[in-house]
Every structure is written in structure tokens, then in C-alpha cells.
Amino acid sequence: MTKLSPVIVWFRNDLRLADNPALTAAAESGQPVLGLYILDETPDIRPMGPAALCWLDKSLASLAADLREMGGQLAVRSGVASFVIDELIDRTGVDAVYWNRAYDPVSIARDAKLKAALKARGIGAWSFNASLLNEPWEVRRQDGGDYQVFTSYWRAACSMNSPLAPLPRPRDVAWCKHDLQNDRGPFRALSSLDSDAMSGLDGWCPGEAGARQCLDEFLPARLMGYSAGRDDPGSPSTSCLSPHLHFGEIGPRQIVQSISIAVEAGTVTEEAAQGFVRQLGWRDFNHHILFHRPQVLSRNLRSNFDSFPWRDDPETLDAWKFGRTGYPIVDAGMRELMHTGWMHNRIRMIVGSFLTKHLLIDWRHGEAWFWDRLVDADQANNAGNWQWIAGTGADAAPYFRIFNPALQSARHDPQGRYIRRWVPELDRLPAAALHEPWKAPSQVLAHAGVRLGETYPRPIVEHAFARTRALDAYRSLTSRLQTHEP
DNA sequence: TGAAATGTTGGGGCG
């Protein structure tokens, strides 16, 4: 009897065993399964930031432990993905590779090339959808075009057949035994990072079990309060699933199923369920955009913004990055990002609006900083959301929607719970003075131990001035365009 | 998934 050749399950951003179509298909082949993760050094792959790398390290440890428990192993390698896979094939006699799809252009090109090369050698190459409710090419307009407006996209997606039920964790996998040394080179650099950047992960639990726990803690009570509370950054009102979703420790189909079960049990209303699933819809929509318009990563989707007069101002950019703008709500958000690798979504909108409109700094600088610092950094969501807030996206907020940071602050953080947490030097200010400390009477500031310009910065730019400047810039842009019209 | 400016309305104070 001939020995069965092993197959590779190439884990990417699908670091889970349940609802993992590639793993299930590999298991059903009956061949010995070799789990593999590659820290990919393919040219043009965008390197992960330290927080995301740290998360990945922990998530891989969790996945490896889960695999060991089932009798399997996870090989972690670094290098150019196709070289790593070729070498494993040569060494172990693998005759098929299974993976779940990615949707960014560099990954698509890498995977397409690899698939063609494998097939040319008579080696199986099979890819699946693990991370989206619908594939980007499945949601099409009547005329075959791709949607650019979320509401019509989501209406179409909802009218389609509901996504397949999530797959169970496969049983009876024939695991491949090997003695492959793990190559964790890129992770070694993590130990040299300052501990402050990494301590932010304290409250998180990377890995499939942590993701499930995160969802279980959200359902049903917090989901019921989600639509009312999701804009309150001072309370744990959001799901905090974003990094788990990014790394695929849980899939959107699993989340939808859990919510449906809660609806049937009567612990969650239909309305609340739809509101949350709609947010998953935005995630799908961003991937849809990325697939059909990969230029979203680096270019304005509205090309008339290509001549927008962005300001080149490194010092101001730094003040934004490190939370020294003098606007407490903005600084609180940027410091939360620095310290935890995460930021509340409402605050992401506020700081994004502030960077692009008050400071007139190109959204790509904000996108790059978020990519570097966010633990949930995701190409599709990051670029899509930055283009949305900058007004340069296809279905973006109109440019003239300029957030007033003080109003947003007073509306969404009225007691200043969020600000006090992240801008402790303002902690002793009364709520009334917290949103615009520069307007507070001097004795109020003195009593709270605040000396503007010393213990806390004065506003880096004045709101009314900045608003007018941004609108002028926008007007100059549109009028310039008009001159090109017939 | 705005904010500010501008317009409208209607109640109440007052001559």
C-alpha cells in the first residue's frame, strides 16, 4: 500500500480551525495535513506594524496549541511564500496546497502565480472563501458593474441567498508528522520593542478561543445596546471584534450565525441584529471595493482630489500622531492608539476628519500611521475608511462635512470619561471645561493644575479658521475642475 | 455616520 502524500493548509488571515474551508477540504482529502504559516517576504507585501505583529505572534501560538491538541503541528516560516512552499514540497512530497483567499492586489497576484505554478507541476492548488459573507464578484449590479455606494451594495447583498452556514471544526484529520524547525525570525525583533507598545495587548486574548470569548461577551446584552451606545467611547459598547476578524480567528459567517441563534432565542431583536450585521456589511463592502478598485490603497477614488492642496507639514503631523494637538478628544484617541493599538470607531472618525480637514494633511499619512499602529490594521478597511472620512472615496462623506471636535466631544463623551482615561493631565478639569480647555476661565484651569502650553498644549489650529481654510481648499479644487469642463 | 448660516414661526412682553 502506497503512503499518501501530505497536503499543506497554508494559513493566512484565517487563523482558526472552525469554519475554515481550506482546512475542511484538506481534511476531507484524507491525506496527512501539514499546517503552515508564512511571514511573507514576497516583494511589495506591506510589512505589518509592531502591534499587529505582536498580535500575530500570540495568535499563531494559540493556533499551534490548538493544532497540537488535535495531534497536528503548525510550521511557521518566513521568506518569499512561493519559495517556502516550493521547498516544503521538495522536502515532504506534498501534492496539494489549500488556502483561503485574500483580496488585496499583491496577495491576489502572488496567489494566482503560485496556483499556476503548482498546477503546472501537477500539484493541487485550492482556494476558498473564509473571510467574507459574499465574494466581491458575487455581488453585482444588474448591468454587471460593481457597486460603489454602500446602501445599494448592501441591499443587493441582503437579497442574495444567505451565506452558507459556518463549517464545524473538522474531526478525524490525518495530521502530517514532521520535524520542521520553525523560523520565527521576524518575531524575534518583537522582544526588542519597547514594552509600552506591547503592554496594550494586556486586555486582549488573541486566538480562536479569545475571539469566541469576545463574541460571547458581546452577545446578547451589549449587542442590544450597540446601536444606542456604539458612539460612546467611554463605555465598552462596541464588540471589539476587529482584530479577531482581521486575523480570521473568527469569521463573519460565524458571527452572523451566533446572532441569528440569539434572535431565535429571543434575546436579541431583529432590528439590533440587522444593525450589527450591517457593520459586517461595511467590512465586506470595503473588500469589495479593494477587489474591484485596488487603487483605493494609494490613490483618490475621486480623481478630482488629485490636485487637492494638501499641506506638507511634518511637525503638525507628528503632533497629531502623538496626541499633542490641544484638542482633548483628538489627543485621547491618538494616545489610545499609541498605547493599545486600537481606537474606538467614533474617535477614528474624529481624528481622521481632524487630520484631513483641520490640518489639511493627505489622508495617506493617516492611513500609513494607522497601518503601522493598529492591531486590527487591514488594507481594505483602513484605506476604505480613510477615503471615506477624507471625502475622496467613491461613497464618501461629502468633503464639507467637517467635524467640530468640541461638539463631537461634548456629544459623545459628555462626562469626559474617555478623555480623562487617555489625557490624564486634564483629569481634574470639570466636564464643562474638558472639551475646550482653552476657553476655560483661568482659575478653573489653575485649580485643576492645568497650564496651557506647559502641561497641555494650546490648540494647534483654531477651529473656525481651519474650517474656513478647508472649505476654501475644497472650493478651489472644484472651481479648478470646472475650468476643464467644456 | 455634520456644522453653521439662514429662514420661518409662534408665543409673550410691552407700549
Next chain:
DNA sequence: ACGCCCCAACATTTC
């Protein structure tokens, strides 16, 4: 009683 003004409250428009 009446007209006038003020202005809050709300609605609409504009950026």
C-alpha cells in the same frame, strides 16, 4: 385689543 419686536425653537439651505 392690537401691533410690534424679540427671540427661542424649529426647519431649511448652504458649505
